[in-house]
Amino acid sequence: GAVVSQHPSWVICKSGTSVKIECRSLDFQATTMFWYRQFPKQSLMLMATSNEGSKATYEQGVEKDKFLINHASLTLSTLTVTSAHPEDSSFYICSAEDLGETQYFGPGTRLLVL
Protein backbone atom coordinates (compact mmCIF):
# COMPACT_ATOMS: atom_id res chain seq x y z
CA GLY A 1 0.00 0.00 0.00
CA ALA A 2 0.84 3.65 -0.18
CA VAL A 3 3.40 4.95 2.29
CA VAL A 4 4.03 8.37 3.73
CA SER A 5 7.32 9.04 5.45
CA GLN A 6 8.38 11.81 7.76
CA HIS A 7 11.89 12.90 8.49
CA PRO A 8 13.20 13.25 11.06
CA SER A 9 11.21 11.07 13.43
CA TRP A 10 12.79 12.75 16.45
CA VAL A 11 14.39 16.15 16.77
CA ILE A 12 15.79 17.96 19.77
CA CYS A 13 16.89 21.54 19.32
CA LYS A 14 17.80 24.63 21.26
CA SER A 15 15.37 27.45 21.69
CA GLY A 16 15.64 29.96 18.85
CA THR A 17 16.68 27.55 16.15
CA SER A 18 14.59 26.56 13.14
CA VAL A 19 13.58 23.00 12.42
CA LYS A 20 12.47 21.55 9.11
CA ILE A 21 10.25 18.47 8.94
CA GLU A 22 9.77 16.63 5.66
CA CYS A 23 6.70 14.70 4.59
CA ARG A 24 7.04 12.47 1.55
CA SER A 25 4.60 10.29 -0.32
CA LEU A 26 6.79 7.41 -1.39
CA ASP A 27 4.86 5.72 -4.16
CA PHE A 28 2.07 8.06 -5.13
CA GLN A 29 1.51 11.67 -6.02
CA ALA A 30 -0.16 13.87 -3.48
CA THR A 31 -1.61 17.16 -4.62
CA THR A 32 -2.82 17.83 -1.10
CA MET A 33 -1.05 17.25 2.19
CA PHE A 34 -2.22 18.13 5.67
CA TRP A 35 -0.14 19.08 8.67
CA TYR A 36 -1.37 18.32 12.17
CA ARG A 37 -0.11 18.95 15.65
CA GLN A 38 -0.87 16.84 18.64
CA PHE A 39 -0.65 17.97 22.22
CA PRO A 40 -0.19 15.44 25.02
CA LYS A 41 -3.30 13.42 25.76
CA GLN A 42 -5.30 15.36 23.21
CA SER A 43 -6.55 14.83 19.71
CA LEU A 44 -4.94 16.15 16.56
CA MET A 45 -5.20 19.77 15.62
CA LEU A 46 -5.15 20.65 11.96
CA MET A 47 -2.56 23.30 11.33
CA ALA A 48 -2.70 23.79 7.58
CA THR A 49 -3.61 22.34 4.24
CA SER A 50 -0.79 22.24 1.74
CA ASN A 51 -1.48 22.20 -2.00
CA GLU A 52 1.27 21.55 -4.51
CA GLY A 53 2.41 24.69 -6.23
CA SER A 54 0.35 27.10 -4.16
CA LYS A 55 0.37 28.72 -0.76
CA ALA A 56 -0.76 26.70 2.20
CA THR A 57 -4.10 27.39 3.83
CA TYR A 58 -3.65 27.87 7.57
CA GLU A 59 -6.23 27.22 10.23
CA GLN A 60 -7.31 30.02 12.50
CA GLY A 61 -4.84 30.67 15.26
CA VAL A 62 -1.87 29.09 13.47
CA GLU A 63 0.92 31.56 12.83
CA LYS A 64 1.92 31.51 9.18
CA ASP A 65 5.30 33.08 9.81
CA LYS A 66 6.08 30.62 12.56
CA PHE A 67 5.09 27.47 10.73
CA LEU A 68 6.29 27.77 7.15
CA ILE A 69 4.89 25.19 4.77
CA ASN A 70 6.26 24.49 1.33
CA HIS A 71 4.77 21.95 -1.07
CA ALA A 72 7.34 22.05 -3.80
CA SER A 73 6.47 18.82 -5.57
CA LEU A 74 3.77 16.20 -5.75
CA THR A 75 5.67 13.99 -3.33
CA LEU A 76 7.15 16.42 -0.82
CA SER A 77 5.84 18.95 1.66
CA THR A 78 7.95 20.57 4.34
CA LEU A 79 7.03 22.23 7.61
CA THR A 80 9.59 24.59 9.07
CA VAL A 81 9.17 25.66 12.68
CA THR A 82 10.99 28.98 12.77
CA SER A 83 12.69 30.24 15.93
CA ALA A 84 11.36 27.32 17.90
CA HIS A 85 10.53 27.74 21.57
CA PRO A 86 9.72 25.15 24.24
CA GLU A 87 5.98 25.66 23.75
CA ASP A 88 6.43 24.41 20.17
CA SER A 89 7.44 21.02 21.50
CA SER A 90 4.88 18.62 20.15
CA PHE A 91 4.14 15.72 17.86
CA TYR A 92 3.73 16.81 14.25
CA ILE A 93 1.95 14.53 11.79
CA CYS A 94 1.39 14.90 8.09
CA SER A 95 -1.03 13.13 5.82
CA ALA A 96 -1.06 12.90 2.05
CA GLU A 97 -4.06 12.52 -0.19
CA ASP A 98 -3.79 10.53 -3.40
CA LEU A 99 -5.74 11.19 -6.57
CA GLY A 100 -8.55 8.99 -5.31
CA GLU A 101 -8.83 11.18 -2.20
CA THR A 102 -7.56 8.43 0.06
CA GLN A 103 -5.59 9.66 3.07
CA TYR A 104 -2.32 8.17 4.22
CA PHE A 105 -0.69 9.28 7.44
CA GLY A 106 2.96 9.72 8.20
CA PRO A 107 4.44 8.23 11.36
CA GLY A 108 4.89 11.61 12.97
CA THR A 109 7.81 13.73 14.13
CA ARG A 110 8.41 14.45 17.76
CA LEU A 111 9.94 17.86 18.36
CA LEU A 112 11.50 18.77 21.68
CA VAL A 113 12.73 22.32 22.10
CA LEU A 114 15.04 22.87 25.03
Add this chain to the structure above:
Amino acid sequence: AQSVTQLDSQVPVFEEAPVELRCNYSSSVSVYLFWYVQYPNQGLQLLLKYLSGSTLVKGINGFEAEFNKSQTSFHLRKPSVHISDTAEYFCAVLSVAGNMLTFGGGTRLMVKP
Protein backbone atom coordinates in the same frame (compact mmCIF):
# COMPACT_ATOMS: atom_id res chain seq x y z
CA ALA B 1 3.75 -1.75 19.34
CA GLN B 2 0.18 -0.92 18.56
CA SER B 3 -2.02 -1.24 15.53
CA VAL B 4 -5.50 -0.25 14.44
CA THR B 5 -7.67 -2.15 12.02
CA GLN B 6 -10.74 -0.75 10.35
CA LEU B 7 -12.34 -3.81 8.91
CA ASP B 8 -14.33 -2.14 6.17
CA SER B 9 -12.70 0.13 3.62
CA GLN B 10 -16.09 1.20 2.26
CA VAL B 11 -19.57 1.14 3.73
CA PRO B 12 -22.49 1.99 1.44
CA VAL B 13 -25.75 2.71 3.23
CA PHE B 14 -29.08 4.29 2.42
CA GLU B 15 -30.13 7.56 3.95
CA GLU B 16 -31.87 7.26 7.35
CA ALA B 17 -30.51 3.73 7.85
CA PRO B 18 -28.32 2.90 10.87
CA VAL B 19 -24.63 2.40 10.41
CA GLU B 20 -21.73 0.87 12.33
CA LEU B 21 -18.11 1.43 11.40
CA ARG B 22 -15.83 -1.10 12.99
CA CYS B 23 -12.51 -0.47 14.66
CA ASN B 24 -10.28 -2.96 16.44
CA TYR B 25 -6.94 -2.24 17.97
CA SER B 26 -4.05 -3.98 19.60
CA SER B 27 -1.68 -2.44 22.09
CA SER B 28 0.64 -3.55 24.83
CA VAL B 29 -0.11 -0.40 26.83
CA SER B 30 -3.21 1.50 27.85
CA VAL B 31 -4.60 3.73 25.15
CA TYR B 32 -6.96 6.56 24.47
CA LEU B 33 -9.27 6.12 21.48
CA PHE B 34 -10.48 8.59 18.89
CA TRP B 35 -12.73 8.76 15.86
CA TYR B 36 -12.11 11.42 13.25
CA VAL B 37 -14.09 12.40 10.18
CA GLN B 38 -12.71 13.87 7.02
CA TYR B 39 -14.97 15.51 4.47
CA PRO B 40 -13.73 15.88 0.90
CA ASN B 41 -10.92 18.38 0.52
CA GLN B 42 -10.80 19.06 4.25
CA GLY B 43 -8.61 18.04 7.19
CA LEU B 44 -9.59 15.72 10.00
CA GLN B 45 -12.21 16.73 12.52
CA LEU B 46 -12.61 15.06 15.88
CA LEU B 47 -15.91 13.19 16.21
CA LEU B 48 -15.44 11.77 19.68
CA LYS B 49 -12.88 10.38 22.05
CA TYR B 50 -12.60 7.92 24.89
CA LEU B 51 -10.15 8.74 27.66
CA SER B 52 -11.72 7.06 30.68
CA GLY B 53 -15.02 6.57 32.46
CA SER B 54 -18.20 5.50 30.70
CA THR B 55 -17.49 3.17 27.83
CA LEU B 56 -20.27 4.70 25.72
CA VAL B 57 -19.08 7.95 24.25
CA LYS B 58 -21.28 10.43 22.45
CA GLY B 59 -19.85 12.75 19.84
CA ILE B 60 -20.90 15.39 17.38
CA ASN B 61 -23.43 14.94 14.59
CA GLY B 62 -25.29 12.17 16.42
CA PHE B 63 -22.42 9.69 16.42
CA GLU B 64 -21.52 7.49 19.35
CA ALA B 65 -18.95 4.79 20.01
CA GLU B 66 -18.53 2.09 22.58
CA PHE B 67 -15.23 1.03 24.04
CA ASN B 68 -15.05 -2.71 24.59
CA LYS B 69 -11.85 -3.57 26.38
CA SER B 70 -12.26 -7.33 26.24
CA GLN B 71 -12.77 -7.26 22.48
CA THR B 72 -10.34 -4.37 21.99
CA SER B 73 -12.89 -2.61 19.86
CA PHE B 74 -14.20 0.92 19.50
CA HIS B 75 -16.99 0.74 16.94
CA LEU B 76 -18.67 3.91 15.73
CA ARG B 77 -22.44 4.02 15.32
CA LYS B 78 -25.19 6.31 14.18
CA PRO B 79 -28.87 5.31 14.29
CA SER B 80 -29.89 7.28 11.19
CA VAL B 81 -27.44 8.66 8.66
CA HIS B 82 -27.79 11.64 6.37
CA ILE B 83 -26.36 12.35 2.95
CA SER B 84 -24.07 14.88 4.64
CA ASP B 85 -22.43 12.07 6.63
CA THR B 86 -20.72 10.87 3.47
CA ALA B 87 -17.03 11.13 4.35
CA GLU B 88 -13.95 9.18 5.37
CA TYR B 89 -13.82 8.06 8.98
CA PHE B 90 -10.62 7.25 10.84
CA CYS B 91 -10.14 5.42 14.10
CA ALA B 92 -6.98 6.21 16.07
CA VAL B 93 -5.32 5.11 19.28
CA LEU B 94 -2.94 7.11 21.40
CA SER B 95 -0.80 5.46 24.03
CA VAL B 96 -1.56 6.87 27.47
CA ALA B 97 2.09 7.81 27.77
CA GLY B 98 1.39 10.03 24.78
CA ASN B 99 4.26 8.97 22.64
CA MET B 100 2.59 6.92 19.94
CA LEU B 101 -0.40 7.75 17.80
CA THR B 102 -1.65 5.19 15.32
CA PHE B 103 -4.40 5.49 12.73
CA GLY B 104 -6.54 2.87 11.10
CA GLY B 105 -6.73 2.73 7.33
CA GLY B 106 -10.00 4.61 7.19
CA THR B 107 -13.56 3.69 6.20
CA ARG B 108 -15.37 5.53 3.46
CA LEU B 109 -19.02 5.96 4.37
CA MET B 110 -21.20 6.47 1.32
CA VAL B 111 -24.76 7.49 2.06
CA LYS B 112 -27.18 7.01 -0.82
CA PRO B 113 -30.54 8.74 -1.20
